[in-house]
Amino acid sequence: MTPTDPAVAAAEEARRRTGRVVERTLTPAPSRVDLGGRVVDTWSYDGSLPGKPIEVTAGDELSVRLVNGLAEPTSVHWHGVALRNDMDGVPDLTQRATAPGAEFAYDFVVPDPGTYWFHPHVGVQLDTGLYAPLVVADPAEPGKYDEEVVLVLDDWTDGWGKPPADLLAGFRRDGMGDMSGMDGMDGMDGMDGMDGMDGMDGMDGMDGMEMGMPSADEPLGADTGDVSYPAHLINGRLPSAPVTVTSAPNQRIRFRIINAASDTAYRFAVGGHRLTVTHTDGFPVVPIVVDALIVGMGERYDVVVTAGDGVFPIVASPEGKMDPEARALLRTASGEVPPLGRSPAEPSRRLLSYADLVAAPEVELGAGHVDRELTMKLTMDDQGRRWLFNGRTFEEHEPLAVAAGERVRVRLVNDSMMFHPIHLHGHTFAVARRDGRGVRKDNLNVLPMEQVDIDLVADNPGRWAVHCHNVYHMELGMMTSIAYEV
Structure with a gap:
């Protein structure tokens, strides 16, 4: 079956619709972005990092005009959305990439509520600033929270460390053998971030394999990524100039967490708070309370916290890497900002596992x-x-x-x-x-x-x-x- 087969159009026509059309123009282009004291040259959607969120209601038709301002072809993939096949944005599979200076019209019904996002599906363009949230509201949402906040996590190298295209070329040339992806990071030795390799010398056979397997201390295993990044961001900001979520004590905040990173899983926690996990990848789960969770690349979680009184760190620590953590702040009262480098206790407490997650009955x-x-x-x-x-x-x-x-x-x-x-x-x-x-x-x-x-x-x-x-x-x-x- 091809992406333009009549069955594709028939499936789209059968989707439930609200009758509302949400229109947007999206322009990926070179841009200069301030990460919070560090200015980098990168690519972004319409000059924003992350890109401006698109907000729709389940059943809305989304009509997006992509205008390619890059010097190379690009596309848009609507991550997690059960959309019509010819709108999925995968060159050589569902469409041709959109050439420099050209346009493409994405038009589809968004069927399911939840937390989604969009990004290119060409080369390593994702490891620039080309990503943004797609939030799909649910008309039947129980509304058991007072406000919601989107948090986008990302590992950052473009315009700072080694360019993504050079990292990829290094892997193609040298593979894992000489860790070619590690060169060029400001203030970092070539092996920083590869702590999972420590202690492997002299190991062979099953002994060495067992050392690298997942454990309570290393739930993803010892080797979690190939690139050591100079920075990790929450909503495009460095820990030294963090995004601040301003609320009030006892407010119930729904955080929509998106991992837009290219090579990094994160351990996410909010200092002084427990997390009630309500959704993953857009779909509801039987709520479960934990202290921290691991978010893999591309994953999304929705969690609800009841805000305390004070100023609290929101942390996303690169899992299995020695890179600096990403941080935002939750402020509900006056008070001093927790100092950088002091991690809260929550990441080392009750950690969510897939075994904890059960689909909601609906x-x-x-x-x-x-x-x-x-x-x-x-x-x-x-x-x-x-x-x-x-x-x-x-x-x-x-x-x-x-x-x-x-x-x-x-x-x-x-x-x-x-x-x-x-x-x-x-x-x-x-x-x-x-x-x-x-x-x-x-x-x-x-x-x-x-x-x-x-x-x-x-x-x-x-x-x-x-x-x-x-x-x-x-x-x-x-x-x-x-x-x-x-």
Whole structure:
């Protein structure tokens, strides 16, 4: 099936609509951005970092005119949205990239409420400033909070450290062998941030493997990323000049957390507060209270906190890296700002795990007969110069076939020693459970040497990308596709 098959248009026509059209013009272009005392030259949408959020209600039609102000082709992927296939923004799969100076019209119904975002799907453009939130309101939202705030997490190198294109070229040339991605970071030695490699000398066989496996101290394993970044940001700001969320004591704040990073998972916490997790990747869960959570690249979480009295750090620590943490502030009263470098206790307390998450009753996929089973093996090849699905790069891949209406079980088998945040386009899957109550997601951290089964209903026809949301792993080959049979 092609992205312009009549079945794609028929599925779009069948979506429930509000009758409202939200229009927007989006111009990716070179820009100079102040990160809070550090000015960098990068690319952004309309000069903002993050880009200006797009806010719609479920069932609205979104009409976006993309005007490419870059010197190279680009596209827009609407991350997590079950949209029509020819609007998904993946060059060589669903559309042609939009050439410099050219325009493209994205027009589709946004069917599901939740926290989403958008970004390019060309090269490593994501590791610039090209990203922004997409917030889809729910008319039936219970409203058990007083205000909401969007927090976008990001790892930053463009215009400061080594350019993303140079990092990718280094990996292609040198792979993991000489850590080529580490060069050029201000004030950092070449191995900073690769603490997961410490102590591996002299290890061989299973002993060395066991040392790198996930544990209570290293829940994603020892090796969590390939790039050490000079800075990490919350809403485009450095910790030294943080975004401040101003509220009042006892206000219930809904934080919509988006990880827009290219190579970094974050451990997120709010000092002096517990987090009530209500949604992940846009879909509701049975609420659970924790102190901290890990957000993989591309993942989103909604959490509610009841604000205390004072000034509190909002922290996002790069998981498994020695990079500086990202920080914002929550202020509900006068008081001194907590000093930089003093981490709150919450990140080391009760940490959310996927095992804690249960789909809310209204979004349970339910138990059912599996019509088709697929396997995706995740592997590293050529010392990190290539990352593969089922032994192939995207250029070499053969699409995995499904048929409309099928319930499909996909077995994700990670045969590498790094975690991979796997993202499926155009669908929300359920982590497989016998009772059918598996959490609904579109982005899932698959741990080293782990096997995870996910279930999806083939209800959105077309050709859909599946890939690792570490942008460097994706560009080095870790992407494939699921294609509907005609």
